[in-house]
Structure formats: C-alpha cells, structure tokens
Amino acid sequence: MRLQFDPPKEAGQIQVYRTDSSVSFNYRSVFDVGKTTTTLQADGLHEDLTVFRLRFTGIRELNLKQIQFRFFGVPVKTMRAEEIASSIFDATSIRTELKGKSPQEIRLYIPSDNADLYFKPYNYLSFPFWAGYLLVLYGISLLLVQGLFALLEKIDVKNRLEEILFFSYPAAVVMFGELANGSVSAMDTPYFFLNYGGLLGLSLVLRALTTRSLSLTLVNLFFGVAYLANHFVSLFRGRPILPWDIRAMNTAADVAAQYNYTLTPRILCLCLVILGAVILPYLLKLSVIRKKRKTGVHRGGVLSGSRFSAEAFYTKTEEGTEAKKPLKKRLAARALFLLSGAALLALLHLLPLYGNLQTDSWDVYIVMDYQRQGFPATFLKFYESYQVHAPKGYSQAEVERIYKEYAALARKENAKTAEEFAGKKHPAKILMIMNESLSEISYENKAIEQDT
Incomplete structure (x- = not known):
C-alpha cells in the first residue's frame, strides 16, 4: 500500500493498520514522516484486505493525494481524492476537505495525536x-x-x-x-x-x-x-x-x-x-x-493426422x-x-x-x-x-540416584528445621502468584506486530 501526499508542515508519525476478514489481528506499519516526506509504502499487503485505518501523531495538517495498492510494484488499484473521501467510514475528530478543481487532493485537519481515519470495508484485491x-x-x-x-x-x-x-x-x-x-x-x-x-x-x-x-x-x-x-x-x-x-x-x-x-x-x-x-x-x-x-493426406496436400x-x-x-x-x-x-x-x-x-x-x-x-x-x-x-525426547545422558538409574541423594538431603534439612523451631508457634503465610506473572509474553524482532 502506497500513500502519496504533500510535504507536511510538521514532522510526525503515520501508522498504517490493515486487517482482513479471516483472522483476528491487525498488521501495523509505523513511519516517521519529515517535512520533506511525500510518499510512504506499507508492505505485507494481504489478499483478503478489507479494512485499513491511518493513525497520525505530531502531524496537524496533511494533503493526501492518493492511496495506491500495488502487487510486485504494479498498481492494481488507485484511490484518488474523491474516492478516498467517499471511502472514509469514520474520521473520529479528523476534519476532511476536498481541494483543487478535479479535486486533486483531500486535506486532513488533525486536531490531536493518535487520531484515526477509518475506511469502509472493501475488497481491494479482487x-x-x-x-x-x-x-x-x-x-x-x-x-x-x-x-x-x-x-x-x-x-x-x-x-x-x-x-x-x-x-x-x-x-x-x-x-x-x-x-x-x-x-x-x-x-x-x-x-x-x-x-x-x-x-x-x-x-x-x-x-x-x-x-x-x-x-x-x-x-x-x-x-x-x-x-x-x-x-x-x-x-x-x-x-x-x-x-x-x-x-x-x-x-x-x-x-x-x-x-x-x-x-x-x-x-x-x-x-x-x-x-x-x-x-x-x-x-x-x-x-x-x-x-x-x-x-492421411487431403487432395490439397494438408495432413489430416x-x-x-x-x-x-x-x-x-x-x-x-x-x-x-x-x-x-x-x-x-x-x-x-x-x-x-x-x-x-x-x-x-x-x-x-x-x-x-x-x-x-x-x-x-x-x-x-x-x-x-x-x-x-x-x-x-x-x-x-511438541514431541518429548529424553535429554542427553538420561537413564532411569541416574534418575533414581539423584532422587535418593536429594531425598536424603531433604530429610536431613527437615529434621534440622523441626528441631530448631520445636515448641514455637508461627502464623501460616501463603504466597500465591498467578502463572501469568511468571510468563514471558514478549516476542522481539517481529516484523508484524499485534495491535493492542
């Protein structure tokens, strides 16, 4: 997906979210936009693309010329100003205005950061x-x-x-x-x-x-x-x-x-x-x-078979x-x-x-x-x-040896603890931690991030 626009007055950030109808997650691409930037391209377009949205941060005004969907660099669909305006489903707080005679561009007035521009569901690739x-x-x-x-x-x-x-x-x-x-x-x-x-x-x-x-x-x-x-x-x-x-x-x-x-x-x-x-x-x-x-041969000499x-x-x-x-x-x-x-x-x-x-x-x-x-x-x-394999050097005899060693050590420690605290009363304290608190759910170096 390629966006073309006039250079913005302020530097900022544009995020392109695109999702499809068959899965429940969004693809997100984040772009830093300078005062001389006129084009950005979000790769990873899905053939079932039906919904996408734009999120703006730092930019307060943008003249958007066209949104183009490309396949191996070849344009397969181009949305110009009028079609972009008619395709907007929800602009939240963003105000839009068509500019030019044709018109040639659509101006976006963005009052605050993280403002979203939603587009109507559409099968962009047939x-x-x-x-x-x-x-x-x-x-x-x-x-x-x-x-x-x-x-x-x-x-x-x-x-x-x-x-x-x-x-x-x-x-x-x-x-x-x-x-x-x-x-x-x-x-x-x-x-x-x-x-x-x-x-x-x-x-x-x-x-x-x-x-x-x-x-x-x-x-x-x-x-x-x-x-x-x-x-x-x-x-x-x-x-x-x-x-x-x-x-x-x-x-x-x-x-x-x-x-x-x-x-x-x-x-x-x-x-x-x-x-x-x-x-x-x-x-x-x-x-x-x-x-x-x-x-066979016909009279004219043409081979029939x-x-x-x-x-x-x-x-x-x-x-x-x-x-x-x-x-x-x-x-x-x-x-x-x-x-x-x-x-x-x-x-x-x-x-x-x-x-x-x-x-x-x-x-x-x-x-x-x-x-x-x-x-x-x-x-x-x-x-x-998901196949479970025995670790290197594993044997049942080794397991029993380790078990006996630690069982004897545990009995010794338990006896020492019991003798030390004999006759003393202590309130029971139970500490419970949720499994999720101990889990690692971050995935680094992912080109595609989940929209949360």
Missing part, C-alpha cells in the same frame, strides 16, 4: 486478479516440468501429458490451497517451494510403491481435502488445524455439522483442483485420448508400458523414484529453511506462522516441536 496470478505461476511450473521430462526420457519414461500432470499437480494444490486459506500474499516464495517439494517427494515415494496415477490421486486428494478442512476450521475457530486436533476429530465432525458453509469462488477453485486429482489421471487413459489418429498432433493426444498408459519392459528395468525405475523421493524429503528436512520454521503457540502467531510458511510444512513442524 479474486479474479489472484486466480489469474496463480494460473500464470502454474504455467511457469509447466514449462519447468517440460525440461524435467527431457531428463525422464533418458530412463525410457514416456507419456508426456501424464508426467507433466504428475510433477506439476502438487504445485496447483499448494497454490490454490494457500489461496483458499488466505495466505498467498503473506507466504514467502521459498516456503512455496518447500511445501511443493514435500508433496512431490511423497508422490515420488508412493509412485515407487504403487502406480503413477494412484500416487498422484492419493497425495493431492489428501492435501487438497486437508487445505479445505483447514479453511473452515480457521473460519469457525479463528486458528488453523494443529496436530493435537486430530485426536478430537469425532467431536469436530459433530460440531462441524451444525455450521452453514458458504462456497466462495476460491473454495470452488480448490474443489475443482481436488476433483481434478481424482479424474484427470484416469481421463488420460481413455481410449478416445490414447488412440493414435491415422495419418500429422505425427505431431497424434503424439500430442496419445499417451501410453504406465501399466501397459511396464508390462512390456523387462523386470530389471521396471525395478530400476521404481528404485529411482523411491530414492529420489526419499532424498528430496531428507534434503528439505535438513534445510535451514525448514529448521527455522516458527511455531509460536499463541493463537495470533499460529495464524501468522501458517500464513507465512504454508500449511503442510508448518503443521509438520508443530508436530515435531
């Missing part, structure tokens, strides 16, 4: 924009998969369409799953590849044990449904699914039956992706698609291909997929990117971690972080 953005990303992934297929051909892997589907479909599940959960703009690009790599690694391992079609369906169906469930859990409860929620699945199912569900466009897109994971791998096996068209068009629509099934291959080649191919998938998963697990995933247990930060890091990777990290 769903078609985000859907189009994801389709472009998916198109790029298809080009990358084409290069990968050239390597697969060296081990006699054919079926171009099915291979493209196998390697690119996890990317579609992650992209549209994160879109459904309102995480596309908040999610850093490296975490997208981390989550995509995890799904692809599982697909490769499962492919070695079953078939390409079945592995594609099982992995993408499972994670697609998980993304869908996470959306509704976040919507109704205010935070995403955590590993310990699995134990309460029956209770959750009973409670879920009492809610009304609204299928928004992004949810419908995710449902189509899930449906595609079930249908597309087997649709490509239909004889209508697999059948090679016969080559060229080799290119035939190969574009013809794919041999994996099962049929494997039946003709020697056993040694089939086993080698399966071993390659198994080792590749296991190596990919191990590599991702050892990367600092995964090791440094945040798992703060406060509800507000749980939502932020899931949105910034992606659902699959963050869920797994939460599971690992």
Whole structure:
C-alpha cells in the first residue's frame, strides 16, 4: 500500500493498520514522516484486505493525494481524492476537505495525536486478479516440468501429458490451497517451494510403491481435502488445524455439522483442483485420448493426422508400458523414484529453511506462522516441536540416584528445621502468584506486530 501526499508542515508519525476478514489481528506499519516526506509504502499487503485505518501523531495538517495498492510494484488499484473521501467510514475528530478543481487532493485537519481515519470495508484485491496470478505461476511450473521430462526420457519414461500432470499437480494444490486459506500474499516464495517439494517427494515415494496415477490421486486428494478442512476450521475457530486436533476429530465432525458453509469462488477453485486429482489421471487413459489418429493426406496436400498432433493426444498408459519392459528395468525405475523421493524429503528436512520454521503457540502467531510458511510444512513442524525426547545422558538409574541423594538431603534439612523451631508457634503465610506473572509474553524482532 502506497500513500502519496504533500510535504507536511510538521514532522510526525503515520501508522498504517490493515486487517482482513479471516483472522483476528491487525498488521501495523509505523513511519516517521519529515517535512520533506511525500510518499510512504506499507508492505505485507494481504489478499483478503478489507479494512485499513491511518493513525497520525505530531502531524496537524496533511494533503493526501492518493492511496495506491500495488502487487510486485504494479498498481492494481488507485484511490484518488474523491474516492478516498467517499471511502472514509469514520474520521473520529479528523476534519476532511476536498481541494483543487478535479479535486486533486483531500486535506486532513488533525486536531490531536493518535487520531484515526477509518475506511469502509472493501475488497481491494479482487479474486479474479489472484486466480489469474496463480494460473500464470502454474504455467511457469509447466514449462519447468517440460525440461524435467527431457531428463525422464533418458530412463525410457514416456507419456508426456501424464508426467507433466504428475510433477506439476502438487504445485496447483499448494497454490490454490494457500489461496483458499488466505495466505498467498503473506507466504514467502521459498516456503512455496518447500511445501511443493514435500508433496512431490511423497508422490515420488508412493509412485515407487504403487502406480503413477494412484500416487498422484492419493497425495493431492489428501492435501487438497486437508487445505479445505483447514479453511473452515480457521473460519469457525479463528486458528488453523494443529496436530493435537486430530485426536478430537469425532467431536469436530459433530460440531462441524451444525455450521452453514458458504462456497466462495476460491473454495470452488480448490474443489475443482481436488476433483481434478481424482479424474484427470484416469481421463488420460481413455481410449478416445490414447488412440493414435491415422495419418492421411487431403487432395490439397494438408495432413489430416500429422505425427505431431497424434503424439500430442496419445499417451501410453504406465501399466501397459511396464508390462512390456523387462523386470530389471521396471525395478530400476521404481528404485529411482523411491530414492529420489526419499532424498528430496531428507534434503528439505535438513534445510535451514525448514529448521527455522516458527511455531509460536499463541493463537495470533499460529495464524501468522501458517500464513507465512504454508500449511503442510508448518503443521509438520508443530508436530515435531511438541514431541518429548529424553535429554542427553538420561537413564532411569541416574534418575533414581539423584532422587535418593536429594531425598536424603531433604530429610536431613527437615529434621534440622523441626528441631530448631520445636515448641514455637508461627502464623501460616501463603504466597500465591498467578502463572501469568511468571510468563514471558514478549516476542522481539517481529516484523508484524499485534495491535493492542
């Protein structure tokens, strides 16, 4: 979000708060504004942005020219003076006045510090924009998969369409799953590849044990449904699914039956992706698609069934291909997929990117971690972080030795105390401290702060 204005007469501070409809916390950016400042930019724009407000400190008068929403530096919506004036929901004590012929700016008269300017709820970034953005990303992934297929051909892997589907479909599940959960703009690009790599690694391992079609369906169906469930859990409860929620699945199912569900466009897109994971791998096996068209020539010499068009629509099934291959080649191919998938998963697990995933247990930060890091990777990290492991050098014999040592010491001290205060009366004094008084709830170095 970029604000443009005339240089103010007084130096001060402008705070930009922006919030969205799916989570219960605000993003805040604080800017020091000097007498020569004309532009400020608040990063971290959320795709579900519906409400934002401006807070002023030290500044008493400001000529605001425009508010612009940008995506990778490209303006997607610009609010000029008249639209800004009509979009103001509550100006508290701030007085506004349109200036200029067009008008070109809106003047804000700010009588005191910490005065807020609230704007009406509005979907500043439309769903078609985000859907189009994801389709472009998916198109790029298809080009990358084409290069990968050239390597697969060296081990006699054919079926171009099915291979493209196998390697690119996890990317579609992650992209549209994160879109459904309102995480596309908040999610850093490296975490997208981390989550995509995890799904692809599982697909490769499962492919070695079953078939390409079945592995594609099982992995993408499972994670697609998980993304869908996470959306509704976040919507109704205010935070995403955590590993310990699995134990309460029956209770959750009973409670879920009492809610009304609204299928928004992004949810419908995710449902189509899930449906595609079930249908597309087997649709490509239909004889209508697999059948090679016969080559013929018209009188004018135009090919009615060229080799290119035939190969574009013809794919041999994996099962049929494997039946003709020697056993040694089939086993080698399966071993390659198994080792590749296991190596990919191990590599991702050892990367600092995964090791440094945040798992703060406060509800507000749980939502932020899931949105910034992606659902699959963050869920797994939460599971690992709550596993209890024995400390180094632990043994039951050592525990018993320490217990006996301190038990003997305690008995000695108790006997000494009892002897010293024998026959004396003392009033009972009980000191009780709340747990919260002993807790540390500050989180330093957070780029995004909670509005309190």
